[in-house]
Amino acid sequence: MPNIKSILTDTQTLPLNQIEELLSLLEEALVLGSQVGQVYEEVKEFRFAKGKVCPHCHSELVSRNGKYNGKQRYICKDCRKTFTDFTNSATYRSKKSLDKWLKYAKCMIMGLSIRKSAKIVGINIATKFFWRHKILDCISAFLGTGDAEGVIEADEIFFAESFKGTRPSNMPRKSRKRGKAIKKRGISKEQICVATAMDRQGNLVIEPLCKGRMTHRELEGLYKVHIGENSILCTDSHKSYIQFAIDCNLDHKRIKTGKHKEGIYHIQHVNALHSNLKKWMGRFNGVASKYISNYMYWFKWLRTFETERDSIKTKNFIVQSNVAYSYTKVSEFKTRVPQFN
Ligand SMILES: [Zn+2]
Known part of the structure; x- marks a missing residue:
């Protein structure tokens, strides 16, 4: 039966790349695990700071509509569409769990290449590219143009x-x-x-x-x-x-x-x-x-x-990408045209 002492001794014999693997596993379990819950809470708070709003038509006439897969659902009395706290966010409809998104956000903040990030997060390069721009579409909406004065x-x-x-x-x-x-x-x-x-x-x-x-x-x-x-x-x-x-x-x-x-x-x-x-x-x-x-x-x-x-940066990056509404679908990236022609 392994114990912490024997594991630590064994760890010392591992090659560097495997120690790194171990480190990222531990990090995922400790930091990212606790951040997932925080992200859910903060997205809800930020998104609906002024009360629930329909992400489809922005009506405020919404009510609870049962739970689906453990997630609260809402229905809009104006457009009759249903939604959850994460509808039309960057990670909405993603088949990957939120901790993978957090891991990827960390790669983006560290400035790692798509190739390297894909390897760390464990998903393919094409997906990573879409994630990058799904996140950035939302971050852009979140930050807005901004103002300067003086x-x-x-x-x-x-x-x-x-x-x-x-x-x-x-x-x-x-x-x-x-x-x-x-x-x-x-x-x-x-x-x-x-x-x-x-x-x-x-x-x-x-x-x-x-x-x-x-x-x-x-x-x-x-x-x-x-x-x-x-x-x-x-x-x-x-x-x-x-x-x-x-x-x-x-x-x-x-x-x-x-x-x-x-x-x-x-x-x-x-x-x-x-x-x-x-x-x-x-x-x-x-x-x-x-x-x-x-x-x-x-x-x-x-x-x-x-x-x-x-x-904190990693968590905020993902919170903000889920607070802003994103209507970007993967197919849209392929047909997106430059701003100026
Ligand atoms: Zn609506």
Whole structure:
């Protein structure tokens, strides 16, 4: 009969990869096991903070409708459809248990590749890819565009257009580059412009804006309701910001090229953010343009919660992906088209 002493002795004789396997087994049993219950509770609390709402039609006229597989069911008196606490969440209808999702969330937070995560979680690579974007669709909805105010630094970053994962029949032309971040020089229509505005409290708006050069109208379309009145906008010398600042009645500080600092008005924080973003995106070896927005939100999430402990991050990542409503089906990923054509 093995006891803890004999197990510990045996453990010392195991090769490193098997010790790691043992560790992840223990972790799963201890941490993830206790988190599953927490996730259920927190999703319910968050989702229905203002009372039960129908995930199909958003009506508040709902009532309990018995239990199914141990889960409480509800019925909507308006659309007559039934639902559970998790209907239309990222993990809804998943055949895998929630602890596998938590394990995968941890891999995403650690920045592991799809291949490596698939191995750790024990599911195939295609499934992992869908999980990644199911989670990110929900995280995007959860975070939303956000708002910035006060002293705001704004700038753009470009990613080469990529049709990775798009069927050749749906592709407008052969993809040459692979979605990597590129220098600003030589901006063309084959580049996706991502606009970033961040204030000094760390609030961040980061969204794909257009293909190629941006105009003041595109800036207005994105920022108008997300930048606070009486804010002070700091940008480089890009002309489109001038008209945008006038139209939105913002005090505008243009930082001349080569000049890095004018007192508190500079764009060093947004520049540093973009260089981190570029480095972080490098690991994906080019992302399909249709998913650029999801990656921006992933980056934003990591940055927003960077000071949290890893176990809390993992739990919150899954809670938030289940709080927001997702209507994404796997088949939709195959036909999803880029934001800009
Ligand atoms: Zn309904």
